[in-house]
């Protein structure tokens with residue numbers, strides 16, 4: 537079975553040096569009770585309501601305003617979210633719909649819940665249009681209550697009380713993005729292996745990288761820092777890893793979606809463990825991994841996020857790192873046991889991952905931390921833990937995230953940044969095509985960083 541699972545975020549990732557992010561301490565609103573925009577009770581007025589030329593629809597950024605005011609133009613012209621609905625009308629979507637027995641992709645709730653702002657009919661204002669795709673309110677929350685007051689100059693806190701979704705909070709942002717870039721529980725929305733099998737692309741995700749490549753319709757300046765949370769890119773990365781892993785484990789524990797006949801839901805397994813050619817020398821490539829400890833011939837849980845979390849845990853709390861490593865190996869091994877034992881191990885691992893979320897949200901990552909994380913990443917590579925494509929891909933995104941955060945924190949100078957970006961380019965090249973991926977080439981490319989960490 538050889539399907540193209542390729543993906544092109546590298547092309548979108550521009551110069552790393554320009555990424556803005558600043559240290560952010562603990563004290564995040566735990567905000568458990570804040571609902572995702574799609575599931576909250578506030579009406580959605582529609583993108584047009586935000587796009588007035590004196591509001592967010594200016595052609596050029598406004599001078600002397602807190603916000604750019606040309607957000608709409610950026611979103612409409614450059615941001616793929618504005619085209620997310622249109623995608624449902626293309627040939628690929630038609631084929632997916634046909635394979636799934638859906639009448640149309642663009643009328644199916646299954647697709648619209650992620651490719652548009654698909655709130656109930658009673659929640660839609662007069663100017664609301666589904667065809668606007670993933671519009672402002674799909675991320676910023678239904679604005680019926682806050683539209684009036686925010687125009688009149690309410691504070692960020694007041695807006696949040698009135699239903700604005702706090703996209704600046706890294707934990708809540710992670711939940712928001714992951715709800716579409718992976719899914720939320722089976723009752724709501726999810727891309728299953730069945731949907732992938734019908735033709736949906738693979739959906740790799742990393743919160744900091746994706747925050748960076750979404751064309752920015754905001755600037756983080758002094759004024760922004762006064763009003764909002766500005767976590768470092770490394771912290772955003774760490775939080776994203778933990779929440780993504782938690783979402784995957786929650787899906788394993790969700791009895792209503794996890795079994796497909798005799799198989800577990802395959803979407804949380806390493807795609808390339810099954811989808812690679814067998815005929816060529818490079819594709820007969822089993823190599824035992826210490827942390828996985830499974831014999832050849834078993835599908836592996838996609839543990840890319842777990843490898844990243846281990847690196848983070850080993851740095852911020854070695855005892856926690858130990859526990860995470862142990863639970864990870866037990867979980868992998870349980871794939872070869874009974875279904876109940878497997879779920880039991882998933883539950884134990886989830887408890888540690890949830891602790892990681894809390895710790896990552898409370899840790900202010902220093903320049904020394906960042907250097908140690910880079911070294912940790914290289915060491916995992918050396919130990920063969922970045923052997924699978926999914927892990928290599930996460931490692932490359934992690935490298936980008938850590939390097940740009942180091943630059944922002946003043947932990948590296950421009951000359952070093954240039955050298956690191958050159959080394960990063962070699963890692964991009966080694967992971968550019970998942971079908972042609974050669975673990976040994978990637979291992980060599982990532983090792984090129986070793987001499988640059990000081």
Ligand code: HEC
Pocket residue numbers: 623624628629630632633636641644646647648649650651715716717718719720725726727731736737738739740
């Ligand atoms: C859980 C959310 C979710 C669901 C459900 C979902 N998608 Fe997607 N879809 C995404 C995301 C996120 C991407 C972008 C992946 C990327 O590029 O990183 C995407 C990408 C796509 C693409 C490729 C777009 C491009 O620019 O090439 C197509 C086509 C597509 N989806 C069709 C569908 C269809 C048809 C359905 C319904 C059967 C569906 N999707 C259901 C989230 C979802």
Ligand code: HEC
Pocket residue numbers: 583586592602603604607608609611612617670671672673674675676702703704705709753754755760764
């Ligand atoms: C895919 C999610 C997403 C979509 C869609 C989106 N935004 Fe944003 N927006 C963000 C994120 C993330 C931030 C940065 C964090 C923050 O400031 O809250 C942001 C920030 C902003 C800011 C804050 C700027 C500041 O200085 O405080 C404004 C204003 C804004 N967006 C307006 C819009 C408008 C108008 C639209 C629609 C045309 C839109 N956004 C669509 C995610 C999104």
Ligand code: HEC
Pocket residue numbers: 544545548616617619620623649650651652653670674675703709712713714715716717743746747749750
């Ligand atoms: C309501 C669902 C939804 C939410 C919420 C959402 N996205 Fe997306 N996102 C999508 C879909 C669907 C696509 C694919 C659109 C396409 O290909 O045309 C996409 C595409 C993207 C892309 C382009 C990927 C590529 O391959 O070029 C980036 C970057 C992105 N999203 C970042 C984010 C970030 C960051 C957040 C959180 C702040 C977020 N998204 C929240 C649904 C969503």
Ligand code: HEC
Pocket residue numbers: 537539541729732733734735736737738739802803804805806807808809810811835
């Ligand atoms: C345990 C093995 C296994 C894993 C892991 C797995 N798949 Fe599959 N996949 C299969 C099998 C079996 C089929 C059905 C093949 C067929 O119909 O000929 C399939 C079919 C597909 C197809 C349709 C192929 C075709 O030729 O029609 C796609 C696309 C796909 N998978 C994508 C993925 C993605 C993306 C992932 C990871 C998120 C993944 N798969 C993980 C075993 C796996």
